[in-house]
Amino acid sequence: MLEARDLSIGYGRRTIGTGLNLTVAPGDVLCLLGPNGCGKTTLFRTLLGLLPPLSGEVLLSGNPITAQRRAEVARQISYVPQAHAPPFPFEALEVVLMGRTARLGAFGQPSRADRDRAFLAMEQLGIGHLAEADYSRLSGGQRQLVLIARALAQEAPLMVMDEPTASLDFGNEAHVLARISGLARAAAHGGHGVVLSTHNPDHAFQLGARVLLMKSGQRMACGPCDEVLTTEALSAVYGIDVSVETTSSGRKVCLPAVPSDLTGT
Numbered sequence: 549m550l551e552a553r554d555l556s557i558g559y560g561r562r563t564i565g566t567g568l569n570l571t572v573a574p575g576d577v578l579c580l581l582g583p584n585g586c587g588k589t590t591l592f593r594t595l596l597g598l599l600p601p602l603s604g605e606v607l608l609s610g611n612p613i614t615a616q617r618r619a620e621v622a623r624q625i626s627y628v629p630q631a632h633a634p635p636f637p638f639e640a641l642e643v644v645l646m647g648r649t650a651r652l653g654a655f656g657q658p659s660r661a662d663r664d665r666a667f668l669a670m671e672q673l674g675i676g677h678l679a680e681a682d683y684s685r686l687s688g689g690q691r692q693l694v695l696i697a698r699a700l701a702q703e704a705p706l707m708v709m710d711e712p713t714a715s716l717d718f719g720n721e722a723h724v725l726a727r728i729s730g731l732a733r734a735a736a737h738g739g740h741g742v743v744l745s746t747h748n749p750d751h752a753f754q755l756g757a758r759v760l761l762m763k764s765g766q767r768m769a770c771g772p773c774d775e776v777l778t779t780e781a782l783s784a785v786y787g788i789d790v791s792v793e794t795t796s797s798g799r800k801v802c803l804p805a806v807p808s809d810l811t812g813t
């Protein structure tokens with residue numbers, strides 16, 4: 549279980565957010581929503597122990613994350629960062645295989661079983677055919693899928709995903725969201741807890757997620773998506789009129805109103 553208690557986050561003397569509390573247990577999907585620059589990535593980096601909290605603490609399995617060795621943390625949490633091109637050319641399968649590193653000994657080499665697990669993760673995301681491709685020459689969306697496969701191959705019970713669907717096409721976005729949902733449902737058998745950020749509130753409805761709605765580094769609301777994602781809350785956070793509607797199939801969707809001064813009406 550991952551827990552943040554009264555967390556202040558930031559860089560050196562620059563405070564980005566304060567008063568942040570959250571818990572993520574197996575089976576939970578927690579969705580971070582908030583405008584550009586509100587502090588989601590900074591919060592993730594703090595939750596992962598990559599950035600020290602300015603105050604408060606992050607507990608992983610009940611112990612401060614900053615007191616745990618990186619390999620110990622990596623066995624418990626996998627991280628899907630925003631995709632970027634690496635400076636060196638790696639085969640895509642090698643990138644996915646890096647997810648197995650925390651499970652190897654100090655000088656251990658990946659085994660046949662590790663390679664099979666890495667390839668299986670790629671196949672589960674429909675990118676098995678990219679195993680031998682040069683990662684640095686993949687499209688942004690393909691790289692994103694490789695990074696998600698790397699996290700799956702890591703087999704950690706908690707996953708932190710920074711805008712995992714950001715550069716995915718319509719089909720892959722639905723595919724990845726279904727996979728995230730499946731990972732959380734499998735938690736009944738000791739599976740995953742997931743924290744993800746997204747810019748699309750509809751994703752929270754699709755995942756039936758709990759939502760932490762942020763603005764300027766502060767918590768605006770936290771709770772089940774149906775309670776938090778209201779017309780009022782979304783309009784207040786994003787500064788535009790938003791309506792939340794229910795489709796004929798019973799699914800909730802968020803519809804932004806385009807300001808009339810831009811439409812000329």
Ligand SMILES: Nc1ncnc2c1ncn2[C@@H]1O[C@H](COP(=O)(O)OP(=O)(O)OP(=O)(O)O)[C@@H](O)[C@H]1O
Pocket residue numbers: 559562564582583584585586587588589590591
């Ligand atoms: N290394 C850094 N040093 C100082 N300030 C930083 C650093 N990285 C980010 N920031 C600042 O922290 C603030 C929050 O950035 P962050 O990347 O956490 O936001 P975000 O919510 O993830 O944004 P987005 O949705 O656009 O990805 C921004 O004002 C940003 O300029």
